[in-house]
Amino acid sequence: MLHIIITQHKILVHQNDEKISLPQKEHISQIKHMLISIVQTDEYLVSGIDPVPDNFPGSLKLIHLRQALNYFDDALLKVIVYYQQLNSYYDTHKFCGICGSRTMRQDKNKFLLCSQCNHEVYPHIAPSIIVRIHKGDEILMARGINFAPNVWGLIAGFVEVGETLENAVRREVHEEVGIEIKNIRYWGSQPWPFPSNSIMVGFTADYKSGEIVIDPVEIEQAAFYNRHNYPGRPGTTYSIANKMISEYLSQ
Numbered sequence: 001m002l003h004i005i006i007t008q009h010k011i012l013v014h015q016n017d018e019k020i021s022l023p024q025k026e027h028i029s030q031i032k033h034m035l036i037s038i039v040q041t042d043e044y045l046v047s048g049i050d051p052v053p054d055n056f057p058g059s060l061k062l063i064h065l066r067q068a069l070n071y072f073d074d075a076l077l078k079v080i081v082y083y084q085q086l087n088s089y090y091d092t093h094k095f096c097g098i099c100g101s102r103t104m105r106q107d108k109n110k111f112l113l114c115s116q117c118n119h120e121v122y123p124h125i126a127p128s129i130i131v132r133i134h135k136g137d138e139i140l141m142a143r144g145i146n147f148a149p150n151v152w153g154l155i156a157g158f159v160e161v162g163e164t165l166e167n168a169v170r171r172e173v174h175e176e177v178g179i180e181i182k183n184i185r186y187w188g189s190q191p192w193p194f195p196s197n198s199i200m201v202g203f204t205a206d207y208k209s210g211e212i213v214i215d216p217v218e219i220e221q222a223a224f225y226n227r228h229n230y231p232g233r234p235g236t237t238y239s240i241a242n243k244m245i246s247e248y249l250s251q
């Protein structure tokens, strides 16, 4: 039985020398009273922690979910991201937005129900687009202003109210790097836990016109690169950005 213990953007792990893994039953016996069960399956016991102590006993520690992306395989990360997003939804929808009463979890349906007015409170999922722009043999790669050294990615951003996904792709590209694109095609999607409730929707597109002019509020560097001179990769192999760039590099 693996224990997925999450609190906001952190996950509890067991560290043995350099090896990071999910804690087993024997690791968490001393903190059992702090755990709030979220769900139990045949393979996983998923819990939150309240209160979160300053220090954990033994070799337990909380690490940021971004770090965790580098320690676990894709199948386990899918499970971790799913429950992190579900937990975040529960944490941020404790009260009804209409009458202010407590919401209740239901056994069968995956939404919360107001205990007074029966308002159904569905998870808030925030779509974001990400786009791989091709220009001949090159693709546009960019560094956001908050990226770690040597980390590069693709143009991405949140979809705004009233916008189609394709319009969001065109707008983000125009805002962040000043160029126009064409032939926008769906690539794939990925639930993404940052800030907490995103789904990244990936597209490819072709360069149409314009010179690159970066928006310095969001982008530090951006240019077209080919398979031989690309400047870096995303910070984690789990991200859709990395999968989209890997596909290009392998072609």
Ligand SMILES: [Zn+2]
Pocket (backbone or CB within 6 Å): 096, 097, 098, 099, 100, 101, 114, 115, 116, 117, 118, 119
């Ligand atoms: Zn209500």
